[in-house]
Amino acid sequence: MLETIRHDAVLELRLARPPANALDPALVRALREAVQAAPAGGARAIVLSGRPGLFSAGLDVPALLALDRAGMRAFWADFNGVMAALGRSPLPVAAAIGGHSPAGGAVLALFCDWRVMARGAYRIGLNEVQVGLSVPAAIQFALRRLLGAHRAERLLVAGAMIESDEAHRIGFVDELADADAVVARAIEWCRAHLALPPEAMAETRRIARADLHAALDDAQRADDSAFLERWFSDETQTTLRALVARLKAKA
Secondary structure, eight states, X not given: OEEEEEETTEEEEXXXXXXXXXXXXXXXXXXXXXXHHTTTTTOSEEEXXXXXXXXXXXXXXXXXXXXXXXXXXXXXXXXXXXXXXXXXXXXXXXXXXXXXXXXXXHHHHHTSSEEEEEOSSOEEEOOGGGGTOOOOHHHHHHHHHHHOHHHHHHHHHHTOOEEHHHHHHHTSSSEEEOGGGHHHHHHHHHHHHHTSOHHHHHHHHHHHTHHHHHHHHHHHHSOTHHHHHHHTSHHHHHHHHHHHHHHHHHO
């Protein structure tokens, strides 16, 4: 469900869980471990990719609805862990967004250093509110960091999904490329950074991302009880189960 591909010093971590790269407990744990292990494995930069047309559909809602409170608590700890692994990685991380990237897929991309997205009618966004979930503080901070407070608020509260051209215009993604060139462009970005004096680049990057590190530290120290109460609330459970029913009917 997670492929590792070496491009010399650049390690590509490719989400490979058909059909939609949905984030279940096993994939989230595998991604967290792979990002954390990358420096010791000799990588000097990371590209996080998915399949053409779809980066990740976000959380695997049917799988997560089957979890009890203890299982969901463990999953949420791992999901916070993968955000922290990406956001605090000592290696530059580029997201190669080859297609749609809603909710959890967008979250993964937010905590990377740089994002290149396929141009075309592909959408990205944090649509949690539309499915009955609130957006946690660290994720909101990461979006405000990119877009500014007012624009981030409007997108978050509406649960808006925006097409790639608009995402690029407002700074949600840094660059657009043809779908078949997204990974290659992410690798180029990584290699350009690896050509810089390494100590100066790494220390400057660490200082520049200190605010993000602090937000992630706060998230990992926070009590997860509020998230669990929201997840198991009648409103969220009803909305999510209705979503699953609609998806099954379409299938």
